[in-house]
Each structure stands twice: as C-alpha cells, then as structure tokens.
Amino acid sequence: MATTEKMTLNMGPQHPSTHGVLRLVLELDGEVITKVTPDIGYLHRGVEKLSEHRTYHQVLPLTDRLDYLAPMSNNLGYILTVEKLLGIKVPERAETIRIIMAELTRLQSHLVWLACHALDIGAMTVFIYAFREREVVMETYELISGARMTSNFFRAGGLSMDVPPEFEKKVRDFVDSMPGYLDQYEGLLTTNPIWLKRTIGNGVISAEDAIDIGLTGPALRGSGVDWDLRRDNSYSGYDKYKFEIPVGENCDTFDRYKVRLVEMREACKIIQQALDNLKPGPVLADDPQVCYPKKDDVYNSIEGLIHHFKIASEGYPVPEGEVYQGVEAPKGELGFYIVSDGSSRPYRLRIRPPSFVNLQALEKMSTGSMIADLVAVIGTLDIVLGEIDR
Amino acid sequence: MAENNRAVVKLKENFAASIIDVAEFRGEVTVTVKKDEILQVLSCLKQVCQYNLLTDVTAVDYLGKKDERYMMVYHLYSIPNKDRIRIKAAVSEADCRIQSATQVWLTANWLEREVYDLFGITFENHPNLCRILMTPEWEGYPLRKDYPLQGPDREPYKGRLS
Numbered sequence: 448m449a450t451t452e453k454m455t456l457n458m459g460p461q462h463p464s465t466h467g468v469l470r471l472v473l474e475l476d477g478e479v480i481t482k483v484t485p486d487i488g489y490l491h492r493g494v495e496k497l498s499e500h501r502t503y504h505q506v507l508p509l510t511d512r513l514d515y516l517a518p519m520s521n522n523l524g525y526i527l528t529v530e531k532l533l534g535i536k537v538p539e540r541a542e543t544i545r546i547i548m549a550e551l552t553r554l555q556s557h558l559v560w561l562a563c564h565a566l567d568i569g570a571m572t573v574f575i576y577a578f579r580e581r582e583v584v585m586e587t588y589e590l591i592s593g594a595r596m597t598s599n600f601f602r603a604g605g606l607s608m609d610v611p612p613e614f615e616k617k618v619r620d621f622v623d624s625m626p627g628y629l630d631q632y633e634g635l636l637t638t639n640p641i642w643l644k645r646t647i648g649n650g651v652i653s654a655e656d657a658i659d660i661g662l663t664g665p666a667l668r669g670s671g672v673d674w675d676l677r678r679d680n681s682y683s684g685y686d687k688y689k690f691e692i693p694v695g696e697n698c699d700t701f702d703r704y705k706v707r708l709v710e711m712r713e714a715c716k717i718i719q720q721a722l723d724n725l726k727p728g729p730v731l732a733d734d735p736q737v738c739y740p741k742k743d744d745v746y747n748s749i750e751g752l753i754h755h756f757k758i759a760s761e762g763y764p765v766p767e768g769e770v771y772q773g774v775e776a777p778k779g780e781l782g783f784y785i786v787s788d789g790s791s792r793p794y795r796l797r798i799r800p801p802s803f804v805n806l807q808a809l810e811k812m813s814t815g816s817m818i819a820d821l822v823a824v825i826g827t828l829d830i831v832l833g834e835i836d837r
Numbered sequence: 838m839a840e841n842n843r844a845v846v847k848l849k850e851n852f853a854a855s856i857i858d859v860a861e862f863r864g865e866v867t868v869t870v871k872k873d874e875i876l877q878v879l880s881c882l883k884q885v886c887q888y889n890l891l892t893d894v895t896a897v898d899y900l901g902k903k904d905e906r907y908m909m910v911y912h913l914y915s916i917p918n919k920d921r922i923r924i925k926a927a928v929s930e931a932d933c934r935i936q937s938a939t940q941v942w943l944t945a946n947w948l949e950r951e952v953y954d955l956f957g958i959t960f961e962n963h964p965n966l967c968r969i970l971m972t973p974e975w976e977g978y979p980l981r982k983d984y985p986l987q988g989p990d991r992e993p994y995k996g997r998l999s
Binding site (some may be wrong): 455461484487488491493495496500532658659660661663672679680768772779782784794795799803804807808836837 | 888955980
C-alpha cells in the first residue's frame with residue numbers, strides 16, 4: 448500500500464503570484480493545504496518610526512510609498528487626519544479635485560488587481576487590456592503632479608497647486624470610455640467557464656467570520672456586509688455624490704470580483720458628478736500658518752521667501768490631541784491615528800493598513816483548498832506588501 | 838457630548854470603578870480604563886453595544902511624559918451603528934503586559950503581535966506571540982522612544998557635511 452506523508456513547502460518570498468515579497472510556509476497533504484503561515488516584514492522600512500522624526504509636511508511623501516498602487520488614497524487619509532487635528536477647512540475646488548483623484552486611484556488600483564488576479568489564474572489577455580487603461584490614470588497623475596506613482600500632491604489645507612486646463616477633458620474622456628472597457632473585461636471573464644470554475648466557491652468566508660477577522664473594503668462587501676466609509680462616515684464631501692455600494696451574496700472570489708467591477712463603474716459616476724461640480728476657485732485654504740505661500744510670492748518678494756522657508760524648515764505647530772481618521776481606500780479601511788504633543792512633528796503616527804489585516808484572513812480562506820486555489824485567494828484579497836510591511 | 842455617548846453610558850453602568858477618564862476631542866470619544874479590566878470592557882462593548890469590528894490595536898510610548906510608560910489604544914467600530922470609540926489602557930514599564938484581546942476578536946492576533954514586536958508589550962493568553970515585521974532574532978523594540986532612529990549600532994545621522 449502506498450504511504451503518504453505531509454510536506455512543508457516554501458512559497459515565496461520571490462513568487463510571481465504573491466504580489467510582492469510575501470513568503471508563505473505551506474503544510475501540504477498531497478496538493479491540499481492543511482496550514483498556511485504567512486511570513487511578512489521583508490519590506491519593513493519603519494515608516495511609523497521615521498514619521499516621529501519629520502515634520503507633518505515631510506511625512507506626506509512617505510505615505511505615497513505605503514500602498515504604491517493607490518498613492519493618492521494614502522495621501523488623502525493622512526492629510527485628512529492632519530486637517531482634523533488642525534481643524535482647518537478646505538476650499539470646495541480642492542475637495543472636488545481630491546475626490547476625482549481618489550476615485551481615479553480606486554480605478555487604477557482595481558485595474559491592477561483585475562490584471563494580476565486574472566493573470567494569476569491564467570487569463571493573460573485581461574492583463575494587457577487593464578494596463579492599457581491604467582496608463583491613462585498614470586498619465587493624469589503625471590499631468591497634475593509630475594510623478595506617475597509617488598504623487599505627493601495633496602497638502603494640509605488643499606492641494607499643492609491647481610490642475611492644468613487639459614485635466615478636465617482628459618479625465619472626462621477617460622471616465623466616459625471606461626464603462627466600455629469594463630464591458631470588454633467582463634466579456635473576457637464574467638461568463639468564461641474557466642474563470643467561473645476557478646472563482647465560484649473559492650475562498651469562502653462568512654460575514655460573521657469576515658468581521659471577526661477584521662476584513663474591510665471590497666473583501667468584506669463580497670461577503671454581504673453593506674458598509675462603506677464613503678457613505679456611512681462621509682469625509683472630504685463624499686456625501687454630496689450619489690453612488691451605489693455593491694454587495695455580494697455568496698462570499699466567494701467570484702462575488703468579490705463582481706463587487707470590485709461594480710465599484711469601478713460607480714467610481715466613474717462619482718468622477719463624472721465631481722467634474723460637473725468643478726468650479727474655479729482657490730485650491731488652498733487661507734491659513735498662512737499652515738499653507739505654503741503662492742510660488743509667485745516666493746520668487747518675487749522677500750516676505751514670501753521667508754514664509755516659505757519657515758514652513759519648509761520648521762513646519763507648523765499642530766494642536767495637542769489625538770485623532771483617528773479612516774478612509775475607504777481601494778483595499779479597505781485605511782486609518783491614520785496621530786498623537787500630537789503640540790509640536791511640529793507627530794508624537795506618534797500609526798497607520799492602520801487594510802492589506803495587513805486582510806491578509807490575516809488568508810489562512811481561514813485557503814485551508815483545505817488546493818495550492819492553485821491559494822493563488823486565487825491571494826489575488827482576491829488584493830494585498831500590497833508595501834502597505835503590509837510599512 | 839462624551840457623557841451622553843451610548844457606549845460611555847453603558848460602560849459607566851457596568852464598570853464605574855475602572856473608568857479613569859472620558860474625553861472628547863474633534864468629535865472622537867476616548868475612554869481610558871484600568872488595564873486589569875480591559876478584556877471585560879472590550880467584550881461588553883462588543884456584546885452589548887454592537888462594536889463588532891476591531892479596527893486597530895496599537896500602543897504609544899510616553900517615555901518621560903507619564904508615570905505609566907505605555908498606553909494601549911484600541912479603535913472599535915460598530916457596523917450597525919456606524920460609530921467609533923477609542924479605548925485606552927495604561928501599561929507600566931515594570932509590569933509590561935496586558936490581557937490579549939484575541940478571545941474577543943481574531944483580528945487582534947496580528948495587531949497584537951505587531952505591538953509586541955515594535956513596543957515589547959507582552960499579551961497574556963495570545964495564541965502565537967512572536968515577532969511579525971522584524972526578524973525573529975532581532976534585539977530591541979524599534980518603536981520605543983529610547984530606540985535610536987538609525988538603529989542600535991550606527992552613528993546618528995548628522996546631516997550632510999558638504
């Protein structure tokens with residue numbers, strides 16, 4: 448009689464389907480997984496420690512590098528937290544542009560998710576198509592901030608600068624054509640028998656289990672929990688927009704796929720409404736203690752130069768206290784918790800990364816399934832290691 | 838006001854003796870409790886007040902600023918009621934441990950491991966308390982205020998010389 452024994456297999460840290468440097472130690476019975484132990488920390492850069500030694504303004508570029516597939520969502524979460532501490536109000540134009548960029552970021556992040564998720568399961572064509580559209584978002588990033596990924600565009604009190612005139616047309620053309628592209632992806636996947644076989648019934652997690660383990664974002668909504676911070680704890684003026692929150696039923700990978708696709712269509716609607724609302728006006732609050740002076744003043748007057756130099760070198764004092772602000776990032780609830788001691792540097796800055804908490808569900812969702820299905824579960828959780836390891 | 842907050846009312850009914858402070862800042866309610874009763878407080882909030890999602894667990898090091906050096910911070914969210922509450926409990930350096938919240942929420946597992954890894958606070962009854970971001974053989978706890986920014990064995994950065 449044939450004998451079998453359990454095998455321990457090392458997956459990663461360099462493995463194409465682990466989406467970065469994630470190492471998984473698998474215990475296998477044949478091809479069936481009996482235990483998964485994620486090993487993280489390969490990208491730990493000490494962002495929280497570094498933040499304690501930098502001014503509030505200097506922390507902003509660090510946040511771009513958390514979830515590098517959704518830089519503006521991170522910027523938004525951090526800036527909103529600082530603004531909450533400062534208690535300053537942002538001009539309407541700046542808020543509207545922030546929403547446009549946050550939703551474009553959601554599109555971009557979901558496009559990368561769709562591309563890599565499909566590629567992992569073997570559908571390569573979608574990858575090429577999704578990256579084609581992602582390129583437009585990257586170009587928009589470059590247009591307004593000069594950088595394709597590390598945007599560093601928002602400022603406490605508004606934006607670093609106004610958007611160029613061609614911005615509106617570029618974004619409108621993109622969101623008008625996006626539903627057609629989404630139909631293309633759906634045509635390749637939604638009724639594709641291989642895709643259905645790989646995703647239906649894969650990575651099932653019930654709503655109670657999902658809440659208990661802390662899942663947030665599309666992963667939680669795929670399990671049927673109707674909760675979205677943009678609607679339920681509105682921030683940055685999201686309450687002015689009409690959009691649907693898609694919710695899944697079967698708690699599996701296919702439902703999470705559908706939820707994210709609907710989210711992309713809803714993001715387009717939000718951007719269209721925001722573009723209709725976009726009116727000329729200031730993009731930075733009138734608060735000289737916190738906000739940088741206009742570049743014109745910096746170059747042409749000594750007072751402006753001193754003003755700029757003071758903020759850049761010393762930063763601005765922030766009232767003593769502690770605040771938490773969560774935003775609905777593409778991957779789930781991204782939270783920033785800042786303790787201020789009244790100086791110009793955070794006393795403690797804590798980042799609550801959605802991917803870190805979501806990855807914890809991996810073990811529950813993949814134990815008992817095959818290795819190939821584990822790859823689908825990693826894809827459906829939509830993790831980014833830059834954010835997990837910080 | 839913080840006194841009228843539904844969770845604060847409930848906690849005052851059940852744990853009047855262990856509440857040290859109730860504060861409100863920028864619309865956020867913070868309740869500081871004694872660390873011995875942290876587990877009972879958290880499970881009461883989950884069972885009775887429907888705070889079903891543990892958003893975050895973290896710590897703050899108040900070296901030289903407060904008598905009790907560390908402060909554990911729990912962020913709770915109620916999906917049915919869409920509101921938040923922050924629970925804090927002080928942990929002294931001499932007795933650097935607290936009950937693990939993993940019995941109440943599975944979420945706490947990794948979040949507490951991270952606090953252990955970076956602050957060195959021990960969680961009692963934690964199923965797998967080991968380092969998570971740093972390597973297993975790492976010495977010291979990086980997020981403590983007395984841990985140097987540039988690492989333990991390196992000269993402090995003095996800025997560019999040229």
